[in-house]
Amino acid sequence: MNPSPRPLYWTFLALIGIVIAAYILFPIFWLILASFKTTQELASLPLTFWPQSPTIEAYTALFDSNSQSSQLLQWPTLISNSFLVAISSTVLVLIFGTLAGYAFSRIHFPGRDLILGGLLVSRMFQGAALLLPTYRLMNTLGLQDSLIGLILLYSAFGLPFATWIIASSLREIPFELEESAMMDGASRLQCMVKIVLPLATPALITAAMWHFVGAWSEFAFASILMESSENKTVTIGLASFVELFTIEFNRVGAAATLVALPIMIVFFFGQRYFTRGLLAGAVKG
Amino acid sequence: MGSVSLSNIRKSYGAVEVLHGINLDVADGEFTVLVGPSGCGKSTLLRSLAGLETISSGEITIDGKVVNKLHPKHRDIAMVFQNYALYPHMNVAENMGFSLKLAKVPRAEIEAKVRKAAEILDLTEMLGRKPAQLSGGQRQRVAMGRAIVRNPAVFLFDEPLSNLDAKLRVQMRSEIKELHQRLGTTIVYVTHDQIEAMTMADRIVVMKAGHVEQIGAPLELYDNPANVFVAGFIGSPAMNFLHATAKGGQCVLADGTALGPLPVPVAEGRSFTLGIRPEHFIIDQAAAPALVSLVEPTGAEIQFTAHLGGASVLVTTRDRITARVGDPIGLRVEPGRMHAFDAKTGQRIEG
Numbered sequence: 001m002n003p004s005p006r007p008l009y010w011t012f013l014a015l016i017g018i019v020i021a022a023y024i025l026f027p028i029f030w031l032i033l034a035s036f037k038t039t040q041e042l043a044s045l046p047l048t049f050w051p052q053s054p055t056i057e058a059y060t061a062l063f064d065s066n067s068q069s070s071q072l073l074q075w076p077t078l079i080s081n082s083f084l085v086a087i088s089s090t091v092l093v094l095i096f097g098t099l100a101g102y103a104f105s106r107i108h109f110p111g112r113d114l115i116l117g118g119l120l121v122s123r124m125f126q127g128a129a130l131l132l133p134t135y136r137l138m139n140t141l142g143l144q145d146s147l148i149g150l151i152l153l154y155s156a157f158g159l160p161f162a163t164w165i166i167a168s169s170l171r172e173i174p175f176e177l178e179e180s181a182m183m184d185g186a187s188r189l190q191c192m193v194k195i196v197l198p199l200a201t202p203a204l205i206t207a208a209m210w211h212f213v214g215a216w217s218e219f220a221f222a223s224i225l226m227e228s229s230e231n232k233t234v235t236i237g238l239a240s241f242v243e244l245f246t247i248e249f250n251r252v253g254a255a256a257t258l259v260a261l262p263i264m265i266v267f268f269f270g271q272r273y274f275t276r277g278l279l280a281g282a283v284k285g
Numbered sequence: 286m287g288s289v290s291l292s293n294i295r296k297s298y299g300a301v302e303v304l305h306g307i308n309l310d311v312a313d314g315e316f317t318v319l320v321g322p323s324g325c326g327k328s329t330l331l332r333s334l335a336g337l338e339t340i341s342s343g344e345i346t347i348d349g350k351v352v353n354k355l356h357p358k359h360r361d362i363a364m365v366f367q368n369y370a371l372y373p374h375m376n377v378a379e380n381m382g383f384s385l386k387l388a389k390v391p392r393a394e395i396e397a398k399v400r401k402a403a404e405i406l407d408l409t410e411m412l413g414r415k416p417a418q419l420s421g422g423q424r425q426r427v428a429m430g431r432a433i434v435r436n437p438a439v440f441l442f443d444e445p446l447s448n449l450d451a452k453l454r455v456q457m458r459s460e461i462k463e464l465h466q467r468l469g470t471t472i473v474y475v476t477h478d479q480i481e482a483m484t485m486a487d488r489i490v491v492m493k494a495g496h497v498e499q500i501g502a503p504l505e506l507y508d509n510p511a512n513v514f515v516a517g518f519i520g521s522p523a524m525n526f527l528h529a530t531a532k533g534g535q536c537v538l539a540d541g542t543a544l545g546p547l548p549v550p551v552a553e554g555r556s557f558t559l560g561i562r563p564e565h566f567i568i569d570q571a572a573a574p575a576l577v578s579l580v581e582p583t584g585a586e587i588q589f590t591a592h593l594g595g596a597s598v599l600v601t602t603r604d605r606i607t608a609r610v611g612d613p614i615g616l617r618v619e620p621g622r623m624h625a626f627d628a629k630t631g632q633r634i635e636g
Contacts, residue, residue: 183363
């Protein structure tokens, strides 16, 4: 990984990287800048790049109970719903993913590798193909338009991949460590809690981040299942917001920035674990 | 106190039996080494004793108590693993005190025991470090420290030195032996290295393919190997084996060369396997003629390979011989130093 021997090659790669990053990041950057502009500035020509008179008016309007937008969409409710769903399902996925991942990595049973591979295959199905059957299933169970239903649904969809990430990383932890702990007097559960899980932290963080971000930004299932306004999540809110306030683009920008903020924070703090966790199964350490 | 008794231990994986009825008694305070080539079942036997493997039949007794069904933690044993199995997220002190912490020993007592073990092992300066910051030898010592703090009835070692370089291995070998002399705790030690076995053990158990081939003190095995396998396994360079026939009280080689009187009475005309250790040859120009084919000086001694009686033999000598490849040389064997084994069964022919 030392770039010095082939400077031209690495410069070229870096340039390509910068172009791709700019292409992806520019619209996001533009949206964030727009959220700090006034409606007049956005409507006037020529277009400005930096806000001429930066203002957080668009943000305050989102939470101003007197404004038109707040009467149509309760942002505090949307945000707390999304946090509730994303955090609860992440906790569920971590608990069951860890238990299942431990079993997959430690217990020899017939068909183990087949099932573990099957967990990955389950990710190849497009969610859209499952929309209708899922809707009918949730209806039959009486879980449509229910936050608990959404939490269970996200957990069910997130569990296979989380299990796979955790199982792959636990396989890298030598079983002798646990045998040694058993000789030291630890029970199976103590081995897992005191030895295995602390060593699997990167994988657990990766699985948690992956699931949280997915659950936070999920749109399709939430939009068909959630009918009442007190049960909607931020992604549905954002979609209807775009329809309702196309003219006031600064508010759309502010809402989109708010929705993206938790994801950015998660990645900012978890990034170094994220790469380590995903690589855990790939390279023998 | 820690005596161990294994009685008719059998272990199968599915239809494959890997231990075929092992019997072994280890006295309290004894340093016993299980040695054999890889796949001989020595590690499986040790792990069965530890409780990490369940045996198919037989009885394991520690201190007179049958432990067959007991969880490892209730067997009053400590084990040092080949790769040390130190907990990477704990520092040295935490690693060593982990078992005591699980046993809910008061903190001050844990600290005192860890400090005492660290002093014995010269690890006092390292207590705050993580395993990744230690050298191979230091990790090895931490693994032993972890075993020592528990003050168990029996220490188990599973090839503890095989990950170390040659020089460190020799050093740790003497450290473990000194530790044993100091603590007096019973040790069962597994290795594939016969030199480790010879230098450390009070008693050696030689194993092959799930059977015990011979049990005895190191020099007993060296001087009186029970069969061709033990004779060839113990000692380095290995014993030479030649086809011989008993003729007129002499060991006669394939080409008719007479090498000396029979070590034990063998029926006239019977073929047998003749075993001679490399250092028991004597260079004597008047004796059986041989031809030098390879000369390897090691400093302390000279090893050379020679053709003798239609076979190739390895000879070591402390004499500064000047023979070169192709030179003729005369060889005889020190009186009473030849071993005779049955040509078919490989068992020692007793007098």
